[in-house]
Amino acid sequence: MTYDDLIPVIRRLALEAGDKIMEIYNSDDFDVKVKSDDSPVTEADEAADALISAGLRAAFPDVLLVTEEQAASHSTKGDTFLIVDPLDGTKEFIHRRGDFTVNIALVENGTPTRGVVYAPAKGRMFFTLADGQSIEETGVLDKETVGSVQPISVSNADNDALLVVASKSHRDQATDDYINKYNVKDSKSAGSSLKFCLVATGEADIYPRVGRTMEWDTAAGHAVLAGAGGKVVRFDDHTPLQYGKDGYANPFFIAYAPDVELKEA
Structure with missing residues (x-):
């Protein structure tokens, strides 16, 4: 697996999962369950997880996959692994506040090196390029073709403000x-x-x-x-x-x- 292979796949899967999440988000009602740690889980979490997991396992069958919604994966270990939160901010989703995201990342030797964060209700898409630079993609988000992108950079922080x-x-x-x-x-x-x-x-x-x-x-x-x-x-x-x-x-x-x-x- 190269970074050039990885980035288009995780971007596409994040967008596909976002579509599935929004379909459920915009429905009249959706199921909410409680997991063993008392945290909520919805059918959107589970549907997005199934979609992303299947896509990653098909594309990168030899790479360890850890995902929030599959407890069996939480006992696995490896120096290199893909890690997924298919719907981060479930409480925001349940209360229809929009601040929820799809998250897919690659971890190598203890450090997240590449990743995608997609906020479907806000239409904001952030991901790392193969060279490691992070960008925000704006406009119409097409699953197969990257559109208008802008490199992003942290602030020159003013410690007095x-x-x-x-x-x-x-x-x-x-x-x-x-x-x-x-x-x-x-x-x-x-x-x-x-x-x-x-x-x-x-x-x-x-x-x-x-x-x-x-x-x-x-x-x-x-x-x-x-x-x-x-x-x-x-x-x-x-x-x-x-x-x-x-x-x-x-x-x-x-x-x-x-x-x-x-x-x-």
């Missing part, structure tokens, strides 16, 4: 306490992996996450942010966030533009 983005569904006092260590010009909330993309485009300077996430929640956004010049580090010691951990659970982390002068936890 920072732009902060935080979780919409999981913001708490600990998050606010950490944000208050900075000189903040503006703070916004967003759902799902869109927060990584807002840092990647310079619409925000820093995204601190003081709460539980899994690697499939973050890998694609991490790859997009890295391809735009950004960084993702552990909250406690500011070392790079690593992937392929046992159980695929993340520690708290900070995603940011490198000009941001990070504060201690």
Whole structure:
């Protein structure tokens, strides 16, 4: 598998999954179930997962696949793997708020190197090119042909007037306490992996996450942010966030533009 092989496939699968998700999103009603960890799952999560998994296994049968909706994949390990969250921001989806994304990423030696984040309700598509540069594709999104693209890059952050983005569904006092260590010009909330993309485009300077996430929640956004010049580090010691951990659970982390002068936890 080369990067040139990978990128068209994950972009197309993200768009196809987005179409399926929006078909369910725009229906009069849809089923919502509760998983063993008390998190919600909808028929859109399951339909998108089936579509993406089948497409990735057909295209790259020799590459390990880890996906949120297939528990058996959570006990597998490898240095190189594809990791999928077919619908990140399920709560946003359920409440019809639009801040949900399709996420597909490649992890190599503990680092997300390529990925796609697609927000179908917002019509925003972010992905890494084969050379690692991140772009946003705009206009009509055709499954077979890439349209108008714009390279994206993190901000030149002003530490006296920072732009902060935080979780919409999981913001708490600990998050606010950490944000208050900075000189903040503006703070916004967003759902799902869109927060990584807002840092990647310079619409925000820093995204601190003081709460539980899994690697499939973050890998694609991490790859997009890295391809735009950004960084993702552990909250406690500011070392790079690593992937392929046992159980695929993340520690708290900070995603940011490198000009941001990070504060201690």
